[in-house]
Amino acid sequence: MLTKITIYEDNETLRKGLEELLTLSDEFVVTGSYGNCMQVLEQLKEENPDIILMDIDMPGMTGIEAVKKIRQVNTGVAIIMLTVFDDNKNVFDAICAGASGYLLKKNVSEKLISSVKDVLSGGASMSPAIAKMVISSMQRHAADYRLSAREHEILTLLCKGNSYKMIASELNLSFETIRSYIKKIYEKLQVSSATEAVSKAINERLI
Amino acid sequence: MLTKITIYEDNETLRKGLEELLTLSDEFVVTGSYGNCMQVLEQLKEENPDIILMDIDMPGMTGIEAVKKIRQVNTGVAIIMLTVFDDNKNVFDAICAGASGYLLKKNVSEKLISSVKDVLSGGASMSPAIAKMVISSMQRHAADYRLSAREHEILTLLCKGNSYKMIASELNLSFETIRSYIKKIYEKLQVSSATEAVSKAINERLI
DNA sequence: ATAGCGTACCCCCATTTTGGGGTAACTATA
DNA sequence: TATAGTTACCCCAAAATGGGGGTACGCTAT
Numbered sequence: 235m236l237t238k239i240t241i242y243e244d245n246e247t248l249r250k251g252l253e254e255l256l257t258l259s260d261e262f263v264v265t266g267s268y269g270n271c272m273q274v275l276e277q278l279k280e281e282n283p284d285i286i287l288m289d290i291d292m293p294g295m296t297g298i299e300a301v302k303k304i305r306q307v308n309t310g311v312a313i314i315m316l317t318v319f320d321d322n323k324n325v326f327d328a329i330c331a332g333a334s335g336y337l338l339k340k341n342v343s344e345k346l347i348s349s350v351k352d353v354l355s356g357g358a359s360m361s362p363a364i365a366k367m368v369i370s371s372m373q374r375h376a377a378d379y380r381l382s383a384r385e386h387e388i389l390t391l392l393c394k395g396n397s398y399k400m401i402a403s404e405l406n407l408s409f410e411t412i413r414s415y416i417k418k419i420y421e422k423l424q425v426s427s428a429t430e431a432v433s434k435a436i437n438e439r440l441i
Numbered sequence: 442m443l444t445k446i447t448i449y450e451d452n453e454t455l456r457k458g459l460e461e462l463l464t465l466s467d468e469f470v471v472t473g474s475y476g477n478c479m480q481v482l483e484q485l486k487e488e489n490p491d492i493i494l495m496d497i498d499m500p501g502m503t504g505i506e507a508v509k510k511i512r513q514v515n516t517g518v519a520i521i522m523l524t525v526f527d528d529n530k531n532v533f534d535a536i537c538a539g540a541s542g543y544l545l546k547k548n549v550s551e552k553l554i555s556s557v558k559d560v561l562s563g564g565a566s567m568s569p570a571i572a573k574m575v576i577s578s579m580q581r582h583a584a585d586y587r588l589s590a591r592e593h594e595i596l597t598l599l600c601k602g603n604s605y606k607m608i609a610s611e612l613n614l615s616f617e618t619i620r621s622y623i624k625k626i627y628e629k630l631q632v633s634s635a636t637e638a639v640s641k642a643i644n645e646r647l648i
Numbered sequence: 649a650t651a652g653c654g655t656a657c658c659c660c661c662a663t664t665t666t667g668g669g670g671t672a673a674c675t676a677t678a
Numbered sequence: 679t680a681t682a683g684t685t686a687c688c689c690c691a692a693a694a695t696g697g698g699g700g701t702a703c704g705c706t707a708t
Contacts, residue, residue, distance in 0.1 A: 329579050330646070335572075357569020358576045362559035365542075368575060369565045372536050382684060395637030397664070411686050417667075418684095427694090428665075429635045430602030436643045439537070589654060604694070618656050624697075625654095633696075634664095 237354060240266040240283040242274070242300065243316065244292045248339070252287060252316075255346060262350070269293075271300035278304060283311060285350055288333070290317040290324055298327050305332035312353040316342065325367055335359030379422045379440065388415045390441045393432045444561060447473040447490040449481070449507065450523060451499045455546070459494060459523075462553060469557070476500075478507035485511060490518060492557055495540070497524040497531060505534050512539035519560040523549065532574055542566030586629045586647065595622045597648045600639045 239262050243249040249267055256262040265281040272294050278286075286304070290297040301313055314335040315328045325336055334353045337345055338361055349359035360368065381389065391401045398416065402409045416428075423440075425431045435441045446469055450456040456474055463469040472488040479501050485493075493511070497504040508520055521542040522535045532543055541560045544552055545568055556566035567575065588596065598608045605623065609616045623635075632638045642648045 326579070329576055332580060334576070352569035352572075355569065356573065358572035359569055360567065360572050360576075362562065362564020362566060365559075365565035365567050365572065366563065368579075369536055369541070369567075372533070372575070373539060384685070392636055393640050395632060395634055395640055397634065399664085407685090408687065410688060413665085414686075414688095416665090420666085425602060426666075427602055427604065429599055429639050432636045432639045433600050433602055433643065436640065591655070606694080614655095615657060617658055620695085621657075622655090623695090627696085635695075 236263040237261055237285065237350070238263055238265045238281065238283040239285045239287065239350070240264070240268075240277065240281055241287045242268050242271045242292065242297065243287065243289040244269045245289075248342075252342070252346070255343070256350075259347060271295050271297065274300045275303060275307065278308060278311070285353060286311055286313045287316050288313055290315055290319055290328065298324070298331050301328065301331040301333055314349055314353060314359065320363055320367075322367060322371075325364055326371070329368070336364045337361065338363070381419065381422060381440070385415055385419050385422070386441070388412065389419055389431065389435055392416070392419075392428060393435050393441050443470040444468055444492065444557070445470055445472045445488065445490040446492045446494065446557070447471070447475075447484065447488055448494045449475050449478045449499065449504065450494065450496040451476045452496075455549075459549070459553070462550070463557075466554060478502050478504065481507045482510060482514065485515060485518070492560060493518055493520045494523050495520055497522060497526055497535065505531070505538050508535065508538040508540055521556055521560060521566065527570055527574075529574060529578075532571055533578070536575070543571045544568065545570070588626065588629060588647070592622055592626050592629070593648070595619065596626055596638065596642055599623070599626075599635060600642050600648050 239256055241249055241252050241264060243252065246269065249269065253264050253267055256264055265283050266277050268277065270292050271288070274295075288297040288300060297315060297317070301315075304311065304313065309332075312334040313332065314337055315333045316337050316339060317324065318339050320338055328336060335349050335358055337349050337359065341361055345361065352359040387405070388401055391404060396404065398409060398412045402412045405412075420426055420431060423431055423434050425434055446463055448456055448459050448471060450459065453476065456476065460471050460474055463471055472490050473484050475484065477499050478495070495504040495507060504522060504524070508522075511518065511520065516539075519541040520539065521544055522540045523544050523546060524531065525546050527545055535543060542556050542565055544556050544566065548568055552568065559566040594612070595608055598611060603611065605616055605619045609619045612619075627633055627638060630638055630641055632641055
C-alpha cells in the first residue's frame, strides 16, 4: 500500500523538489502540498496522511504551532520537521510539540527517504547533529552533593509533595529526625526552603 | 590520521568480529580490545583512543558504570554503547552517564562504521528505535490546567524557590494577593502544598 | 445587563516549616 | 583509638504556609 504524505513548505522550488523525490519512489503518494499551514487541520482530516513533512519557518503560522495544533486532534500521524534551523530552541520546541523527526534541509536529499522509512517503522529520525543536542540536554547532570542514601530517600519523598509528618510516618522515623535530616539536606544543597530543594533536586536530576 | 578505537565486549566472537570490521577499513586502528572493563581507566590513559565501543552487560563492571568512571576523568572521548538491551532504563542510564551513541547489536554490522563516523564528526548516533524512546520521554507533556498568565508567572517564581514574600516584592503585589493566587493555583493543579505544586509544575513541564 | 473570569486586596486561625541550639549511639576507617 | 559520617532524637521561637472566609474593579461574551 502506498504511504500518503502531505508537505508543508513555503519555498516553492524545494516543495516541488520534495514532491518529485517522493514520487520517484513508487512507495509514496503526495496527498497534499502547501505553502502554508493555515488550513492544516482541515487538510489533515481530508487527506489523512501517514506522514507530514513540515517546514518550521512559514508565513502565517510556524510549523511548530501547526504541530501543536495537529497533536491536539491526532497523535498518530508522524511528523518530520524540515528546517534550516539547528538551534536548541527550535529543535526542542519541535520535539516537545510532538514531532517524530527533525531533518535539516541541507541533508534532505540524502536523508529524506530513509527518515521517512524510519518513522514509518515506528522509530524516530534525527541527524547526528540533532541527536547530539538532544543527548547533551539529557546529560547536564548532577553536581554531586554527596547525599547519603537516607538523605536521598527523604529528598525524594519531599519532592513528591510529602510533608515532614508524612515522611516520618512513611519511614517510621520521628518527626524530629526528619527535621534534622532536612536541615542537613538544605545545608548540602545550599538552599533554605522546600521549594528550592525540590526545584534543585528535579532540575539537577538528583532524584 | 588513523582513528584509534578501544573495544570492551565480553563476547569473544563478537569482539573479534568488531576488530576485523574496523580493521577492514584503513581509517581505523584498534588500540585495545578487552573482555571486561575493570582496568578501563588505566587503559584509557595508556591508549588514549578517539572512540570507545562499550558493551553494557559485562562481568565485573557494567559498561554503564565504566562510562561514569571514564567521564569523571575524560569528557572528550566518544563512547558508543553496544548492547542487546533496548529498554528504557538502560538507554537512559547510558545516555545520562555520558554515552555519545547507542547501537543495538543486531544493527552493528550495518551501522557500526556510520555510527563511528557520526560521533567522530561531533554528532551523536542513535538508531530510530532509540531515538523514538528519547523523543517520547521529552514529549510527555502538559495537561492543561488553564492557568492565567499571572498564575503562571507566580507558579514560575514559586518553582525558583521564592517565598510568598519574595514573590510579592518581585511583582509589586501585596503578600495577601500572592497568597490568594497561590490558593487558586493549588486548586487548579489539585495540590495542597508548595512542594507538590513545584514538583508537578516541573515534571509536567508547566513552566 | 449580567454572569463569569481574571485581577487585586484583606481578615482570621491553625498548622507547618525553618533556624538556632543541643545529645548520643553506631560504623567505618585512618 | 581518634575521627568522620550517618542515623536518631530533643527544645525553643520565629517565620511561612494552608484553608476558610470576604470585597471590589474591569473586561468580555452572551
